Amino acid sequence: MESAQTVVPWTWWPYEEVGENREATREAKELLGESSIGIFSTPKPERLLQRILQLATNPGDLVLDSFLGSGTTAAVAHKMGRRWIGIEMGEHAKTHCLPRLEKVIAGEQGGISASVGWAGGGGFRFHTLGDPVFDADGGIHPAVRFGALAAYIWHFETGEPARQTFDSPLLGVHEGTAYVLLYNGILGDRRPTGGNVLTASVLAHLDTLFSHTGPRVIYGETTRLGEARLREAGITFNQIPYDIKAR
Template identity: 75%
Template sequence: MPFLDWVNKAQAVEAASRVPHHLLEFQSAHGEGGAENLLIQGDNLAALKALVPSHRGQVRCICIDPPYNTQSGFELYDDKLEHAQWLSMMYPRLVLLRELLREDGSLWVTLDDNEAHYAKVLMDEVFGRENFVTSICWEKVYTLKNTAKNFSEMHDFVLVYARSQASWAANLLPRGEKQNRAFKNPDADPRGPWIDSAVHARNFYSKGSYSVVGPTGKSFSPPPGRYWTVSEENFRALDAEKRIWWGADGKNAPRKKTFLTEVKAGVVPGTIWSHEEAGHNAEAKAEIKALFGRDEEIFITPKPERLIERILHIATEPGDLVLDSFLGSGTTAAVAHKMGRRWIGVELGEHARTHCLPRLEKVVAGEQGGISESVGWKGGGGFRFYTLGERVTAPDRSSASDVSSARGSKPR
């Protein structure tokens, strides 16, 4: 398997093991219960190392939105890292994130063309190329910008990796009106609405090249290079059960009827996510403005709650633990809380206090923005706020006892 190489890669590879352990210092409790929901302010590399002893192999889904390295300067973070520096920043964090994942867990990373393709090779190295699941194209913008040079950028990538492909499986997405509208009932079949599909395919099937006769006496054979997907005996049985559709006048080539009552309760996720399905940047900015009552330009490209909801629906079940170590405006933690998942969010900047903390307090209080109405969120639960404390001299000292003892301490 090919590997990336860059200046100071050797130091980046060793960085995860060399990060000193820190205590997690309790600051405040919010809401009722929720002791496992943690908002941590501090460098995420040190915070991840602090979490490993107590949370190794416990996280079901990691959802991160790291700096895109767009060579832009933002108020809260530097997005102007030299390419090698960006790789060196990501490598040890990915190593520690992998340690935190459950065997049936998954990692979801949003990026754009600046680093997505390099990140793919980097994660192949850390997670194993065999554990790459897919690359999703999310339509973050739905209008063209005629002022753009050459192309108007309208999408981000979401790279998905499993801790172990053998143990991970995607949940189906809920069926919606869009999928159900395809089911009709033109022949008033008492079994209800149905959809028709071809009864032939390229694959060879035993006894799959016979001829059939329709209601009008017209004979049909599979198109050239194709074969019937069922045996002649099974075809006759389906026709006798009126599960073969010959068209309204009985003259069309046969197609198989599948009833709405027979289909799966959900839909297999696709790899192209439209803004109608998963939200868009403008929607995310509107959510931030509604939360804080003003334009929060410090968050240039926040993620909409619907995007995170879709990820968590596919990757988790209620009660599972979700982690975001690049928490930003707090969207992942907010959505996880509303969906009944446990969560850990890590953010370095002062906005961990000024934005993430009050946003999550509003979630606990029952704020009705974002996905609240669609998931029936009315408020409840709680969380604990921590900062990175003193460095621990013993390298193998467990943070589990540190967090446990800190919970009962008096906040500063």
């Protein structure tokens, strides 16, 4: 059986095949309205990104665009059956990229939609970054709030995104294990020997707040409980900041 013949990619792509900036500007205007004009000085046409993804990826591959711009790469990747991650620090992430990608999900017929038979479907999650947990040296940022550190620990321990608001020392229960954070006076006592330290009285107070009979992972400033007492209570204690590492 003869193998399929491969085609060497051209190094010259004429605009008749992959489009040009005026085409991209027109696409952005049709999708996002007049507000897109002037924000994106060099938008890329969907046909150009289609050619690049055809050469570099296969359906189901993950495409990363760390400077999302007007969202063209994500839009084309979605229409071509690729998974994608887009990162953008500008306000237009909300004002332009988000509505554009929502229109892609709804089945908009601009750009390459007709040529790839795009009719809509799929979905995506839109996340915003919270307060920084770590400083430039990888240590815990001195100004980090309870919620931000709690969200990081929850994701670090479980691999799950933090979708809830953390306002209790109990971060949640995952696969039978409860995760607890004693930090920043969450129990209303900021004294060194108070709520940030796992003592017998603090443990008793935690037991009154929520009942859990399985294993627990507790993060805190330090613990006054010995190894035997921790084992008896099914507790793995992690000390802040030493047992929290930046990935």
